[in-house]
Amino acid sequence: MTTFQTCCNRLLAAAALASLGSNAAAHTVHTGPHSQPLSTLNIPQVEQSVDALLKQYSLSGNDELLIAARWQLPPAEAPRSVPELLQAAWLAQAEHDFNRARLLLKQVLARKPNSGQAWLLEAAIADVVGDSAAARHACGNVLLSVSPEAAVVCFGAIADSTPQKRIALERIKNLPPPSSDSHLRAWRWSVHGELARDLGFPDTAEVLFLRAIAIFPAVQTRATLMDLYFQQERYHEALALSNENEAVPALAVRRLLAQRGMGEDISAAITQFDKLFQTWLAAADYRHAREMAMFYIDLKPRVSLAFRVAQINATLQKEPEDLALLHRASILQQETRDN
16 A cells, blocks of 8 residues: 655644744735635635634645735735744745745844744755755754754654654653643644654554644644554544545545545546646646645556656655655656556
8 A cells, every 4th residue: 555654844834833823913814806716725704813824724724724814914025024924934835935935034033033933934944945954953943942842843853864763752752741832732742753653653653643633633744644544554544534525635635545445436536636636737836746746646647747746846845755756756657668
């Protein structure tokens, strides 16, 4: 059974997001012609602050929440407060505009060098784009700007080699009891779970992921646990981690894998997602390139397309999972040519 793995950097970005609420400026959702949806999802017709919308996005993956949040922020050319710059940076990284996100974070740190939110987010983005030195530098600054606990978890989130992960796991295990902040506690358990899984302790990882999900059921944490269940062919439990109304690809693609593993007919859903993904690709919308590549490898095999999308994804994100996905697509491409 093919398995997928999500990445720690998303958990790190979620940690930065969790800390936005205390300083975020309060705005309400604007409605009107400029907020028309760009996908098949619907913008919730409620008034929420930007940070509330972004936190909800971490839970649902609904791209329209990003649209709603974007239209609440001041124009790029207008003066922005530090909280607004942080919100804009988080929004930019969610949309895979990593260069812009890092420029915004530089503005934040120029005005507030001890911004824990900025350093956490910089660590997450640097890890995504493969700038390991910058990621380590950012985690080092988390020590004084947030807490020693957060710094240990931050380094765990960006650990990539097996020796680094072993060290990170021991450091997290030796930490005092988790922070009283529920979101940061969920982040710590999620990262701890990732490390335990990668080092061959799946039972421990499952317990930690379930703890995190019970507090903050982020899309990426649920997707990660679904992957763990796939490795054990526990398709019913994987399916239970999402519902059919959640159209975000990170969950929807995995739901199809779980349903297929249970012997269900998913042909209609595959046709529907193929049409949606083709629309996104035609519009050069690669925000969900990872899941689209997965889809065209495992659910509707189109080897050349999967390879092309995996290549695009690897230019946007350079985490181990993205490079492994490209490697898998490359092997399939070569096998197809050889045959």
